[in-house]
Amino acid sequence: MIVVYDQQGRIQYTVDDPYPPELEETYSALEAEQADFNYHDEPQADVIGCYVDMVGRVVTPRPEMDVAVTGATLSNLPAGATVAVDSVFVVEDAPSAVTLEAVDAGAYSVRVSKWPYLDFETTMELTP
Numbered sequence: 001m002i003v004v005y006d007q008q009g010r011i012q013y014t015v016d017d018p019y020p021p022e023l024e025e026t027y028s029a030l031e032a033e034q035a036d037f038n039y040h041d042e043p044q045a046d047v048i049g050c051y052v053d054m055v056g057r058v059v060t061p062r063p064e065m066d067v068a069v070t071g072a073t074l075s076n077l078p079a080g081a082t083v084a085v086d087s088v089f090v091v092e093d094a095p096s097a098v099t100l101e102a103v104d105a106g107a108y109s110v111r112v113s114k115w116p117y118l119d120f121e122t123t124m125e126l127t128p
């Protein structure tokens with residue numbers, strides 16, 4: 001299986017075995033010409049929820065974030081994380097802990113993102 005990925009290790013797509021031998025030649029030429037094109041041959045594997053570790057060029061499961069939720073506070077955020085509330089209010093490059101407030105009290109969908117972690121999603125009751 002050929003795995004094609006970007007400079008951050010985000011898997012763009014895969015080509016299952018068997019593939020034509022000239023495809024590997026084409027990909028090799030693309031990799032030499034384009035800085036953001038990377039590929040390698042990988043044993044057949046499930047790549048859902050994975051990324052390519054750029055150090056060893058190995059398909060690796062994306063780690064889960066160990067985010068803690070206490071009331072309206074999210075803590076143990078990875079450095080540089082993005083926190084989105086109802087996909088509208090966004091805190092980029094968040095510190096390790098964030099306390100959220102709302103204009104109107106209620107339940108809000110919260111998503112924490114940071115590559116290569118899997119997104120952390122939860123619903124939080126927030127107050128003004």
